[in-house]
Amino acid sequence: MEGEPFKLxxxxxxSFLRCQRQYWFKYVSGERWPAQRDTPAGIAGTGVHRAMQKLCVTGNPADGEAELDAYLRMPKHAAAGPGTEWHRLAFEWYAAGVEAHRSIEAEQSWAEQGNSVKFADISLYGGADRVDRLGPDRWQVIDWKTGRFDLGPAEDRQLDILHVVVRGLKKLPAEATVRAVAWNLRTGEQRVRELTRDDAVNQVAYLARLAKRMLAEREFAPSPGPLCGFCDWQDRCDAAAAVEVEGLDWVDEGLELAEAWEFEAGE
Structure with a gap:
């Protein structure tokens, strides 16, 4: 709406970079969003994120374990409930999270930090799973991951946004440096970006230019491909309907990859 900041x-x-038709459905069309599809991987990942939040708050692994157990025992989460392979994996990932927590030497830590910061005509939304003050001018921002896939540049873009949001919310001094980490509890891999105030300034400038392009877009061209089969909007998209799906050997992997794009992105 005119006069309101553009939400990013x-x-x-x-969504805009991956498929502008999907972006149009989600953020421009005004259509009702389809019901979210819960998958075992997503249920397990969400449970681990909730457990890591409680672990960060109290420092007691038992609190996170109790949260994970209760979450996976909910009837609607039976696909990753007790006795399933996903249940076992979730507790395995949480055990890795406990070790990650113990390895961090911080003066103070916060769980699930973020909301929005405003600049120019933009409201930038983002939430970090964990923020650590490592020293007077040394900070760390963590986004826990549980997927099989390294999303590479997409993870870098996410970390850059989290850096801007946390830098604004915590009012970090200009000299403060931030270690932004996408920490995968399934694989143990860490994707790290060392960021400064100049990086935040550059990111804000980029986001302002990107927002201008997003607002100016009128065509919203589709990007049809195998992942169309896992898009929640496929039933309303003529381009998705034209994609021929051959074979089923890649379905499980494709569904998890599609979910990773959405789950790890967050809102």
Whole structure:
């Protein structure tokens, strides 16, 4: 609406960059969003994120374990409930999270930090799973991952946004440096970006230019491909309907990859 700031989030940006037709459905069309599809991987990942939040708050692994157990025992989460392979994996990932937590030497830590910061005519939304003050001018921002896939540049873009949001919310001094980490509890891999105030300034300038392009777009061209089969909007998209799906050997992997784009992006 005219006069209101343009809302930006990592999820919104990735949708625009990945498939502008999907972006149109989600953020421009005004159509009702389809019901979200829960998958075992997503249920397990969400449970681990909730457990890591409680672990960060109290420092007691038992609190996170109790949260994960209760979450996966909910009837609607039976696909990753007790006795399933996903249940076992979720507790395995949480055990890795406990070790990650113990390895961090911080003066103070916060769980699930973020909301929005405003600049120019933009409201930038983002939330970090964990923020650590490592020293007077040394900070760390963590986004926990549980997927099989390294999303590479998309993860970098997410970390850059989290850096801007946390830098604004915590009012970090100009000299403060931030270690932004996409920390995968399934694989143990860490994707790290060392960021400064100049990086935040450059990111804000980029986001302003990107927002201008997003607002000016009128065609919203589709990007049809195998992942169309896992898009929640496929039933309303003529381009998705034209994609021929051959074979089923890649379905499970494709569904998890599609979910990773959405789940790891967040809103």
């Amino acid at each position: 989030s990592h999820s919104k940006i990735e």
